[in-house]
Amino acid sequence: MSRWTAALVGIVSLVAALAAGHLVAALVGPAASPFLAVGNAVIDLTPTPLKDFAVRAFGTYDKLVLLIGIALVIAALAVVAGLLSRKTATPGTVLAGVLGAVGVAAVLYRPDLGQLAILAPLAAGAVGIGVFRWLHGEAQPERHVESRRNLLIVAGASAFAGLGGQALGTRTDVEGSRAAVGELKAAKKAPAIPAGADFVQDGTPSFITPNRDFYRIDTALSVPRLRAEDWTLRVHGLVDRELTLHYADLRRRDLVERAITMTCVSNEVGGPYVSTATFIGVPLHEVLDEAGIRPDADQLFSTSADGWTAGTPVDVVRDPARGALIALGMNGEPLPVEHGFPARLVVPGLYGYVSATKWVVDLELTTFAAKRAYWLDRGWAERAPIKTMSRIDAPKGRSTTGRRVTVAGVAWAQPTGIAKVEVRVDGGPWQVAELSADVDDATWRMWRLPLDLDPGRHTVESRATDKSGSTQPQARVAPVPDGATGWHSVSFTVG
């Protein structure tokens, strides 16, 4: 058969296999779709430095880039297998079997998939082998027309199966469930954000980050789709009594509202993974007190619907003054699906990976000695309080017009709060910047400093001091293992 036909037979068989797997996965667990399962396994197995590189290089698109990369690799394999199979069908059959086995391994590796989930990669493998051998057998040079027709039939059936699987797999009406929640009313409203809480006109971010702009970091290739009506939160382990909480019970409680700045440990000096929202939810310490924490528990081990885990120090979450929440809402609406609907944890002052479990379904009181959370085996620290940091947001471009330049940015030191931000130009003396209105020690604070600069190239640096008097250190430290340090600096030309 021609090279073109051989390559096409390989590709079309692969697409058929993935589509069949996707369809079966819709019935046994959407995350079992072989393509997604392999993607998730790759995310889990990727060495931390490579993952950091991906986040740095591609930001929120890191997962899309990963999926495209995997698609290109297996498509290339399929083409090669097709080309190698011009004489006999064996190479293609072997590749289909191997890819099926990789899918099975990826599904077995997922902590959140039941035993039936294995049917999805098995179906993919079987369809891959079957379709390949059939197309291969029919694709003889003298039967050109039939073999073309067969390829089209398989391609059409695959599209049908794939799209059908997608529709079935996302049939959980999570948006309907979100809409049905309606307004979440706080018993204790957060004070209104004062005018003067940000310096947007000078180039800082807005004090409250709109939900669509809030940074997003998670390991989920397919976002867990949970309905509030079906959701429960189990509280167990080293407690006096186990609890099972339902959404309706939680939302009927006295909900509190609080503006909190969340920060990701992967954020580089000057990076974007920091955002602020007004969260509404149930104080976490109230729920833990109801369960009764045993004295030997030092870790709150939280698990999401997709098996991701975080470990938070008990002394932090049981402290009412810290204000940790089981959050149900964000900026006046139920949590967006990507930010953890129906419920997530938010703990002021701790990086997200040790505290902010989205789609949370399980809270276990345990010890740090007994259980290790997701990121710990990937090089990150067991404890990770947020480090005092400042970032320069303006001037943004490489050059400015006019000699009057307002340097502006944001600083954070949750839960202590920001007391001072200083700026220096070209290594000169530190000058104290103006701070925005003080809203809450759990949130960031904006700053600005107007300068008159001579024409030419300049470098500005900033450093923040928190309300306990400690100043952001100059030493540059990478995000791994417990958060970056160092002064942010920005260079530009005054023209």
Ligand SMILES: Nc1nc2c(c(=O)[nH]1)N[C@H]1C(S)=C(S)[C@@H](COP(=O)(O)O)O[C@H]1N2
């Ligand atoms: N289920 C789940 N929760 C998670 C994560 C995750 O990968 N899975 N990532 C954590 C990390 S590293 C951070 S920084 C915050 C980010 O929350 P956001 O995406 O709402 O900004 O969520 C945390 N909660």
Ligand SMILES: [Mo]
């Ligand atoms: Mo994070």
